Amino acid sequence: MREDKQLLVLTHLSQLLDFVSGVGGFILPLVIWIIKKDEIVDMDRQGKEILNFRISMFIYILICIPLILLLGLGILGLIVIGFFYLIFPIVNAVRVSNGQEPNYPLTLKIIK
Secondary structure, eight states, X not given: OBOOHHHHHHHHHGGGGHHHHSXXXXXXXXXXXXXXXXXXXXXXXXXXXXXXXHHHHHHHHHHHHHHTTTXXXXXXXXXXXXXXXXXXXXXXXHHHHTTOOOOOTTOOOOOO
């Protein structure tokens, strides 16, 4: 195994493709993780964290949709989730480039 911080950083930042393509922010990290998880140090662990974050946010979006009918609470939830989608990939890419551990809050551990 070899260390490749740049690829780890790019994997975190690749989530931002959702703002361009709609689904690329899930597919690209998934493909990178599948291909490189046994070759790059920490790719398996960080790839799982990224995918768990993405799946968790999708579940929260599904929960927010019916809540839109309940006093618009779902809209507030969708705004918060959009903020998470934008900020945490960038913050964690910077953390990884500085040798720190990434942290995605409110993430369900679906892929172990």
